[in-house]
Amino acid sequence: MKIFISADIEGTTGITVWTECEKGKPDYEEFQKQMTAEVVAACEGAMEGGAREIIIKDAHDTARNIIVSKLPENVKLIREWSGHPFQMVQGLDESFDAAIFTGYHSRAGSDTNPLAHTFTDSVMYIKVNGRFASEFLINSYSAAYVGVPVVMVTGDKGICEEAKGVNPGILTVPVSEGEGTSNISIHPNLAVKKIKETAKKAVSGDLSKCKIELPGKSEVEILYKDNRLAYKTSFYPGARLEGTHTIKFESNDYFDVLRLLSFMK
């Protein structure tokens, strides 16, 4: 069994402020270690559940967060960004049996994680077919594009609840809950235990019950915080400006949506 893991940091246990997500900042190291521990737990659980091949995409910011030497020997890690529109799930293709997302977080415009955003901090929200879009949703559709089910997500309670709404078969490990600028989390070691147990269960279950349908037509709406960025994105082929801050875009091919999202700021 071949498993893909996309690992973010803003849904790592305990993480609360931006300096804890930024490489080079003194606050970062503790959460870099925890992010790594959670990815290792997902790998170990997946291997106990039958995974023989695991590819991990480090999917946060520099994409150089995971401490490579801590990973099990038989996994591969994708660091940095190739520029492929799959972005956080770069490397995912039809050859995988299932995908796992770790350290994921609530979407832009939500109040369930103090670090809530969708890809960039410059938007109030992104909607796809009228649904508020998280990175989980966008990346789940990317997985669906290549026919791969997402069987597990770990992160804040908000994203875990959203994930269940998108993909009722998915297993989740909620590790924290945002309230205003604060964050209430479980113990990091307990999170690691739960992630390992859940990953084992997720990959050994019926993977097909986590398959979701890709929308035939995608209508994207992006509300920018800054009208100047909306103006700039309006020149992307097929994009149009509505009012001063909103971009609209439609396509019958979901890959076009990913192209737009990879070029927008």
Ligand SMILES: [Zn+2]
């Ligand atoms: Zn991130």
